[in-house]
Amino acid sequence: MDIRRRAEMGFKRPGEVVVLLGEERGELGGSEVLYLLTGLEAGHPPALDLKREKAAQEAIRDLIASGLVQTAHDLAEGGLLVALAEMAFPHGLGATVEVREEGLEALFGEAPSRILFTVAKERLKEATARLEAQGLPYRILGETGGKTLTVLTPKGVLEWEVAELKAIWQRPLREVLDG
DSSP: OTTSSSBEEEEEESTOOEEEESSOOOOOOOHHHHHHOOOOOOOOOOOOOOHHHHHOOOOOHHHTTTTTHHHHHHHOHHHHHHHHHHHTTTTTTOEEOOOOSHHHHHHHOOOOOOOOEOOOGGHHHHHHHHHHHHHEEEEEEEOSSEEEEEEEEEEEEEEEEEHHHHHHHHHHHHHHHOO
């Protein structure tokens, strides 16, 4: 295994394309976000399709091994918005992305077999052709750059300074909960 061919979590370079491997919409069943935002403890965690999960993992490993992808992160706890923020933290580099779906599920929904990654614009066609050849869904979300995380939604624009988000994320839990 060539360890020089690996992916890190943080956005590294401005102007790279942000791609979501997997379905855009997640699920809130059984999630902490559902409870925090609505007070509901309901539903079941999303079902895991082992065949699709294997295909997604093999695809991202192939993209990394081929040198097309150097930045990747799963969409697990907290869904798309949390993953985007976590990708912005390591190097303080933001992104502008578009979410076409409405609702909390689109922003915070959790579901297996979803991975965010970035690819250089000039290599995008090659990367997406590999995903298409494997029959995997994907969506181009936007581009890295700047010092803000900007999310265009059907209901408006959400925008945060990366440094401010990181400061909140790093605060002790007690401080956050005590307000």
